[in-house]
Amino acid sequence: MEITPSITPDAAGLKVLAHPVRLEALGMLRVEGPATATMLAQRLGLNSGATSYHLRQLAQHGFIEEDTERGNGRERWWRASHRATRTSAEGLAPDDPVHDLYGSYLHAVADVYDGKVRRALDEQSSLPQAWQDVSMISDWVLQVRPEQARALLERLVEEIQDFPETTDDDPEGAAYCLQVQAFPLPGRLS
Template identity: 55%
Template sequence: MSERRTISRIRPNAMALRALAHPQRLRMLGLLRIEGPATATSLAGRLGLNSGATSYHLRQLARHGFIEEDEGRGNGRDRWWRARHESTTFLEDDSDEDALDAGIAFAQAALNAQIALMQRALERHIELPPEWRKASTISDFNIPLTAGQAEALVEKLHAVLWEAMETAPQLGAAREAGMETVTILLHAFPRAPEEF
């Protein structure tokens, strides 16, 4: 088992969550977290944007504490940016109506990005080597539970996933041959009675 490391997290306020809910900002932060530091020009090329718009979105992400300038790279003309945290936590305290509304708006943007990510994964599934097809899944489980039981189950699943993340190499860092970034999406919710 690898040595455990601490996963850096951010718990943004409502204003920061609203800023992050922009689809391009969400994608930029994801790329900086997964692939490591980048310039506005390289991110613009990856995302099909102009560098002016990309620079604006990067400044907004920095303003709200999601990213920072990577001072050890580049020069005066070539600014590099890096993610400040590996994870964003939200919707943990729903006592504040504004925070709840902002959390829902961010969750909607994140869900849209996750759906697109799953669609692309499914489209390339047939191209994967057999070992990666076997290691991939699209699953759902419907289990009768009380709210307390559901919360306990989600906490157990999170504990397993946090442990896996804590013992894995940091995103964007060197890794052993054959190791890929694996995305695991976890959604848990009470099913509406009218759904079939």
Template identity: 50%
Template sequence: MAAREIVPGVDQLKALTHPVRVRMLGILRVDGPATATTLATRLGINSGATSYHLRQLAQRGFIEDDESRGNGRERWWKAAHQMTVTGEDNVPDTPEGRETLDAYLQTVVTIYSQRLQEAIEERPLLPPEWREVFELNDRVVRLTPSQADHLKEQVSAIIQGFEEDSDGEPVMFQFHAYPMPGHLAIDQER
């Protein structure tokens, strides 16, 4: 079983500034081990590019060989961790560290947007009971940084409590917490 999480350093995080690598890692984490050929088909890219990106992820410790699969001709890959943990506390407060974290976060937002668009496109094809639970909302709440952090911890704990149940279908929760754009930055300029 894969380790629970990885807290990548700057060099590791640089490997995740490419959207294809983030998508590959996500597929391996959710759907399990796969070959370069399988991933190439799912991602719509050639197998040479897929192999290159897989090697980059493997060199940084995000994925590893799945030696329990394959027949000698096919190389199977699996995720080495269930989640990637990043943030200001995990990256050095240097120009390179901040720039790498920002590039990674931009990549993650791109992937989240793509996944959300895919979900909207597939929504009409869902069974009625899944269409009923489908939800998009944005709620704005006035909080202090401490309250926002406490709320994030509570939501994460609730979701983590459901992670142990493997009987259901994969359901993606995109939970974002950030100061509403245009408010805090403007206040600090005054």
């Protein structure tokens, strides 16, 4: 079954995704493929009951769906319904209730990203040297106008989206995570 490239959540969807466990479970289903609540619970460090609850919340809002092609009747398998989640605060007024939901969602995303970076750092020294050599945590602070920042982000996104990936069966290939955080330097505009 072919899954949809992306979804843009409504307010209720943003509220569901504003929970780091749900975001992480969704990410695992997108990257690692279908899984049961028990499998995800082990990876998330939760019990299967709590994990099942979070999966039902994701399913109720269309982020995941039951994978009926797997299992034996006793196991309930889940798969991602979309490859990516797209959100934007563009056009949201600060007094719009969705603005607060969007902020809560972004804080959950930051928590998940932080955890992913910390786990990567924990295992970096055990990686083959070739993978250690292409791991980086850096920042650049540029003095730009908003339109320049938009152009830069658009170029980065275009480059990433157009980049040729290896196939899943490539023995030298691996899932390679790029995280981009872009924002005005805190405390400089307020």
